Amino acid sequence: MKPLQNQWRKASSAAVSTFCFLCALMVILPLALILFHLFRLGASSVDWNFLTHLPRPVGETGGGMANAIVGSFVLVALAVCVGVPVGLLGGIYLSEFGSPRLNWAVRLAADILNGTPSIVWGIVVYALVVVPMKGSSAYAGGLALGLIMIPLVMRTTEAMLALVPNSYREAALALGIPKWKSVLHIVLRTAGKGIVTGVLLACARVAGETAPLLFTASGNQFWSHNLSEPIASLPRQIYTYAIAPYDDWKRQAWAGALVLILITLALNAGVRVLTRGSGTPAGE
Amino acid sequence: MIAATAPNKFVLAPPSKAGDIAFKFLTWGMAMMVFVLVALVGWELFQGSKLSLRQFGWSFLIHDWDPGNGNFGALPFIFGTFVSSLLGLMIALPLSLATATYLTELAPRWVRQPAMTLIEMLAAIPSVILGLWGIYVLVPWLREHPYPLLQKLLGWLPVFHGHIYGQCILSAAVIVAIMMVPIITALAREVFRAVPDSQREAAFALGATRWEVTRLAVFKGSRRGLFGAAMLGLGRALGETMAVTMVIGNSTDLSASLFAPGSTLASAIANQFSEAVDGTYRSALFELGLVLLLVTILTNILAHLLIGAVSGPKDAAHT
DSSP states (O other): OOOHHHHHHHHHHHHHHHHHHHHHHHHHHHHHHHHHHHHHHHHOOOOOHHHSSBOOOTTTBBBOHHHHHHHHHHHHHHHHHHHHHHHHHHHHHHIIIHHHHHHHHHHHHHHHHHHHOOOHHHHHHHIIIHHHSSSSOHHHHHHHHHHHHHHHHHHHHHHHHHHHHHHHHHHHTTTTOOOOHIIIIHHHHHHHHHHHHHHHHHHHHHHHHHOTTTTTTTOOOOOOOOOOOOOOHHHHHHHHHHSSOOOOHHHHHHHHHHHHHHHHHHHEEEEEHHHTTTOOOOOO | HHHHHGGGSSOOOOOOOHHHHHHHHHHHHHHHHHHHHHHHHHHHHHHHTTTHHHHHHGGGGSSSOOOGTOOOOHHHHHHHHHHHHHHHHHHHHHHHHHHHHHHIISOOOHHHHHHHHHHHHHSSHHHHHHHIIIIIIIHHHHHTHHHHHHHHHHTTTTGGOOOOOOOEEEEEEHHHHHHHHHHHHHHHHHHHHTOHHHHHHHHHTOOOHHHHHHHHHHHHHHHHHHHHHHHHHHHHHHHHHHHHHSSSSSSOSSOTTTTTTTTHHHHHHHTTTTTTHHHHHHHHHHHHHHHHHHHHHHHHHHHHHHHHHHHHHHHHOOO
C-alpha cells in the first residue's frame, strides 16, 4: 500500500477515536451539570428544619418536606409488599420450572409491562382502586409502584438464579431434599446478594416515580395517619413546588430534589458495596 | 426372611410430592400474573375510554383537542409524541453509538467500568429531577443560545419559524434524548460485547486500524441488535411523562414549528386528568392512555424480538 493511503487510514482512525471520546464526554456532561446545579441550588436549603417540618401554607417562608420524605418511604415499602413476592416467585418459576416456550412468552409480557408508561399505571390504578374506594390513598399509590416493580424484580431474579451452578441443585436432589426446599434454601440463598441488589435497584427506580402517584396517592400537605388517606411523596412534592410561581417553593423544590437524588444514589451505592467482590453482576 | 425385611422398615419414605406441587403451582401463578396484568391494563383503559370510543370512533385519531366544545381528538398529542421522540432519538442515537464504541473498543481498560457507572447513574436520575433541571437550567440556556442560532441558520425552514418560547417540542426532544442515551448506550455496549474477540483479532491480523476493525468486525454483525436498542430507547421516550410535561409547554394546539409549545399523549394525561371531571373528557383522556399503551407495546415487542436474537443463545443455555 502507498504510504499516503496508510497515513490517511491512521488519521481517520485517530479522528474517529477522538470523536467517540468527545461523544462519551457529552453523554456524561448532563449528569455532571445536574449534580452541580442540585448542590448549588439545593444544598443551602437542606437543613434540619427542611427535614423535620411540614410544608407551610403559600406566602409563609420556611417549612419542610418531612411528610413527603416519610411518605415516599411508606409508598416504597407498600410497593415492596406487592412487587417482591410476585416478582420473586415468578422469577423462580422462570428459572426453575418453566419451559423455554412459556418463558419466552412470560419474558415478552414482562418486557411489555416494563415498557408500559408510568402514567398509564397511574390511570389504571386510578380506575381500579381510587374510583371504587372513592378517594386517593397510600394503598393506591403503593399498588401502582408495586405493579411497576413486578417485571423488574422478576427479570433480575431469573437472571440471578440462572447463575447458580446446576451442580448445587443436583447435589440437593441427590440428598433427597424436595425440590421446593432446595430452591428456597440452596438456590435462592446462593443467589441472595444478586436478588437483593435487584430489589434495591427496583426500589430506587420506583422511589423517583411521580407520574403513577399523581392521581393515586395524590398529595398531602400534612401527615397521613392512615394508609387509606392521600399521602405526600417526595417526587410529587418536587413537581408541585417546581411548577408553582413562588420563589420559596422553587427553592424548596431544589432542596427536595437534592434529598431525592441522594436517597437514589445511596441505594445505588449500597448495591455496589453489596456486589463488590462477590462476582455477581448487578442486575440489568 | 424376617431378617431380610426388617431393615426395610427403617428406609426413609421418598420425599412427599405435595410440597413440590404446591410450590410449583404457587410460582406458576405468580409468573402468570404478568399476563393477567397486561390484560388488566388493556381492559381498564378500554373500559375507561368506552364513552369516547363510542362517540368519536376512529376519527379520534385525526381530530383536534377542543374540551371547551366537548370535541376530543388525539392528533396534536400523537404528533407531539412522535415528533419529540423521533427527534430525541436522532440526537441520542449517534451519541450513544459513539459512546458505546468508545467504551467497548477504544477506551483504556481502567476507564471503561467507571464511565459505565456514570452512565448508569444518569439513567437512575428520577425524571422529575430531570424536569426540574430542564425548566430552570436547560430550557433558559437553549432559549438564549442554540435556538436563536438555529433560527438564524435554518430559519427558512418552516419547522424553525415563529417565536422562541423555550418551553417547546424541541426542548422536550432534548430532555428525552438525555433519558434515552443511557439505555441505548448500555444495550449497544452489550451488542458490541457479544461480537467474538476472534473477529476483531482477525481484522487486526489483516492490518486494519482500530476504526477499520470496529467498522468491519464489530458494526457489521450488530445492526439488528442496535436497531432493537434504538427501539427500546424510543419506547421509553414515547411514554416519558414528568420531564416532558415540565418542558414542553403543554399547548393543545397543533403547530408545525418546533419552537412552539406542544403536548404528548403522556403529558396531556398528566396535565389534564385532575381537571377533567365530566365523563367524556375523562374518557377521552383514558383513550389517550389506550393509544399510548398500544404504541409502546408495538415498539417493545419489536425491540424484544430484535434484541432476543442477540441474547437468545445465552438465555437458551440455562433453560
